[in-house]
Amino acid sequence: MGKIRDKFRRYLSEKGLKSTQQRDIILEEFLAAGSHLSIEELYLRIREKHPNIGYATVYRTLKLFSECGIAEEHQFGDGQTRYESVIGEEHHDHLICTRCKRIIEFEDPRIETLQDEVARRHNFKIENHRLELYGLCADCQKP
Amino acid sequence: MGKIRDKFRRYLSEKGLKSTQQRDIILEEFLAAGSHLSIEELYLRIREKHPNIGYATVYRTLKLFSECGIAEEHQFGDGQTRYESVIGEEHHDHLICTRCKRIIEFEDPRIETLQDEVARRHNFKIENHRLELYGLCADCQKP
DNA sequence: CTATGTGCAAAATTTTTGCATAAAA
DNA sequence: TTTTATGCAAAAATTTTGCACATAG
Numbered sequence: 001m002g003k004i005r006d007k008f009r010r011y012l013s014e015k016g017l018k019s020t021q022q023r024d025i026i027l028e029e030f031l032a033a034g035s036h037l038s039i040e041e042l043y044l045r046i047r048e049k050h051p052n053i054g055y056a057t058v059y060r061t062l063k064l065f066s067e068c069g070i071a072e073e074h075q076f077g078d079g080q081t082r083y084e085s086v087i088g089e090e091h092h093d094h095l096i097c098t099r100c101k102r103i104i105e106f107e108d109p110r111i112e113t114l115q116d117e118v119a120r121r122h123n124f125k126i127e128n129h130r131l132e133l134y135g136l137c138a139d140c141q142k143p
Numbered sequence: 144m145g146k147i148r149d150k151f152r153r154y155l156s157e158k159g160l161k162s163t164q165q166r167d168i169i170l171e172e173f174l175a176a177g178s179h180l181s182i183e184e185l186y187l188r189i190r191e192k193h194p195n196i197g198y199a200t201v202y203r204t205l206k207l208f209s210e211c212g213i214a215e216e217h218q219f220g221d222g223q224t225r226y227e228s229v230i231g232e233e234h235h236d237h238l239i240c241t242r243c244k245r246i247i248e249f250e251d252p253r254i255e256t257l258q259d260e261v262a263r264r265h266n267f268k269i270e271n272h273r274l275e276l277y278g279l280c281a282d283c284q285k286p
Numbered sequence: 287c288t289a290t291g292t293g294c295a296a297a298a299t300t301t302t303t304g305c306a307t308a309a310a311a
Numbered sequence: 312t313t314t315t316a317t318g319c320a321a322a323a324a325t326t327t328t329g330c331a332c333a334t335a336g
Binding site for chain 4: 016017018020022023052053054055056057060079
Binding site: 288289291292293294295296297298299300301302304306307308309310311 | 312318319322323324329330
């Protein structure tokens with residue numbers, strides 16, 4: 001868990017950026033909060049304890065997280081950018097219920113293997129990927 | 144090719160919606176244009192020949208296309224919603240070059256099979272899916 | 287006729303930016 | 312002390328909406 005914080009510190013110092021109170025607060029809140037938070041949701045949570053942190057700082061800081069590889073941006077199609085923390089966990093993909101908006105995570109190494117194969121066929125070097133299956137979750141299929 | 148137009152007509156009449164000049168124009172332009180057009184790009188093209196068609200109509204019509212299943216919405220992470228025509232073709236996925244922004248299409252039925260299996264395991268009913276591999280295309284790996 | 291669609295401009299959303307001030311190195 | 316970060320508010324950018332008028336059925 002300290003790994004994420006270390007990676008962030010390291011990234012900041014490599015780039016000559018500064019470690020600030022706000023960045024620490026936002027990182028802690030980001031890690032404490034569950035996955036798939038929208039920027040607004042995160043901002044509101046932070047706001048509760050730290051009413052003086054601005055929206056722009058949250059935007060800028062999340063972008064930093066994403067650049068340094070500790071968070072991933074997602075667009076699940078509701079017009080809100082969501083971020084998910086990414087280090088330490090295995091990469092996972094998503095089942096997204098179009099009715100109740102529930103997000104279920106899964107992973108399947110066999111799919112990853114096939115992706116690598118596709119990439120190789122196109123001389124493509126994968127940095128990242130996104131697999132999302134949209135549909136109805138078990139509950140929402142019941143009438 | 145007439146299939147798409149037919150499906151659209153059928154959808155309109157099923158829903159009691161009307162077939163209008165604008166909808167026809169937008170559909171033709173959408174089909175004529177390559178894949179992955181952003182709403183703005185499409186609007187500008189339409190604008191050239193039909194300067195009186197409004198932005199809102201293009202938005203509303205593309206949403207219709209997507210509802211009736213002849214187009215698919217994509218967000219490739221540049222803040223622009225893109226649409227792609229979908230009928231008649233096999234479903235395909237995307238390799239997206241993060242440097243030159245090129246989009247390469249591919250399909251792999253074996254991946255689809257595994258997706259179905261994952262869905263079954265979660266009692267999930269897939270309506271749609273999206274697989275995007277981000278990274279560097281062959282050209283952009285050369286220094 | 288009647289219901290739906292259109293165009294426009296205004297509003298709502300989401301994200302980015304400029305700039306004076308504050309804080310880190 | 313010099314550079315980078317922050318907060319605010321303003322600006323951009325994207326998408327949606329309200330409404331009077333137009334058009335399809």
